Amino acid sequence: MEAAAAARGAADLYPVDILEDDPEGHREAALAYYASLRAGVRPSAEVFSLPTGEQVKLEASSVCFCTVHRDEPQQKILVLVNPQDTKTVVAVYIKESWWTTEDVLRTSDPAREGLMKVQSFGERIVLFILNVVIFGRLERNLDDDAMFFLPHSVKEQAKILWRDGAAVGFYTTKMKGSLCGSGTGACYLLPVFDTVFVRRRCRRQGLGMAMLRDFCEAFRDEEALGLSCPVSPAMYQVCRKFLLAWPEERGRLWEVEPPGAWGQRGNIWLKVQLQRSSLPDWSKRKNTTDWQGTCRRLRWRNNNLLRLRTSGLGVNERACGLCAAGWDPV
Numbered sequence: 001m002e003a004a005a006a007a008r009g010a011a012d013l014y015p016v017d018i019l020e021d022d023p024e025g026h027r028e029a030a031l032a033y034y035a036s037l038r039a040g041v042r043p044s045a046e047v048f049s050l051p052t053g054e055q056v057k058l059e060a061s062s063v064c065f066c067t068v069h070r071d072e073p074q075q076k077i078l079v080l081v082n083p084q085d086t087k088t089v090v091a092v093y094i095k096e097s098w099w100t101t102e103d104v105l106r107t108s109d110p111a112r113e114g115l116m117k118v119q120s121f122g123e124r125i126v127l128f129i130l131n132v133v134i135f136g137r138l139e140r141n142l143d144d145d146a147m148f149f150l151p152h153s154v155k156e157q158a159k160i161l162w163r164d165g166a167a168v169g170f171y172t173t174k175m176k177g178s179l180c181g182s183g184t185g186a187c188y189l190l191p192v193f194d195t196v197f198v199r200r201r202c203r204r205q206g207l208g209m210a211m212l213r214d215f216c217e218a219f220r221d222e223e224a225l226g227l228s229c230p231v232s233p234a235m236y237q238v239c240r241k242f243l244l245a246w247p248e249e250r251g252r253l254w255e256v257e258p259p260g261a262w263g264q265r266g267n268i269w270l271k272v273q274l275q276r277s278s279l280p281d282w283s284k285r286k287n288t289t290d291w292q293g294t295c296r297r298l299r300w301r302n303n304n305l306l307r308l309r310t311s312g313l314g315v316n317e318r319a320c321g322l323c324a325a326g327w328d329p330v
């Protein structure tokens, strides 16, 4: 039996358009389906067809649960992994049907266009897929983008960028006054542009700049705004173009470590100028020693992450290394 899309009913409706805001109900349905797979009570020939034509057998060994948020273990989705590469998610089980990751990112609602605040559970799944599956596994160049973002917090302030019926990017914000992490009393001293991603096929079309602009506009009355440290080489270039176009923002944008006290801030425009004078051909450099140094520093930070967590200090969402999120065995 062909399982994909069988139960969808109305044409061209995608998960984000039809999923109720009921994470608990969703989890229970996924658990029940998983139990039926394990018990072997489903038709033995059930398969899911990938867009490549390849067929993946639907069996307990090819699915697993992922936690959508790093701080809410109960909110899980059931995913199907590629048998040839078990860290790559190919489909998600939603509303009694399997959907390709690309379909999870689609919408048939014409009102979903531009930057829209993440509010519903369905939108949180879209954010997770964009962040962990698309950026974390598929569209990250290990040579020059050694950065990935941890799964977001359930309380994360996020906006998804919708374009022509699909989610193509996102950015998240740490609000001034919000806690820097669980188990810490430290709060952000300024609003911080924390994680940002644009799908590869949509890059160099001004979308990164549009998101930075949206962030700056949202906090018109703030004297200082942060970007979480470390800022990637591409993002520095975005900042440069942005600050050339809007010179009035040059004094407001700071690269910050949480919580963003004065000693934890570096002015971005100044950094851009310094980089340009010390790295004459910055845009063509890959694996620059500066960036590798930054990643090493961050790796040091990640190695100390557990210690930081237990000692009550917070960290932002950035990380370096090979994999952001582990798929949980059930």
Ligand SMILES: CC(C)(COP(=O)(O)OP(=O)(O)OC[C@H]1O[C@@H](n2cnc3c(N)ncnc32)[C@H](O)[C@@H]1OP(=O)(O)O)[C@@H](O)C(=O)NCCC(=O)NCCS
Pocket: 145, 147, 195, 196, 197, 198, 199, 202, 203, 204, 205, 206, 207, 208, 209, 210, 230, 231, 232, 233, 234, 235, 237, 238, 239, 241, 283
């Ligand atoms: C960083 C990122 C969000 C930029 O998104 P984007 O939509 O491509 O950015 P824009 O199109 O708005 O770029 C604006 C300008 O920045 C510069 N720029 C952007 N990416 C660049 C790159 N890789 N190399 C050199 N310059 C770049 C260019 O001057 C560009 O203008 P141009 O295309 O007219 O020359 C995107 O590359 C991305 O998602 N990267 C992976 C995740 C990441 O690094 N996030 C940032 C964490 S700090």
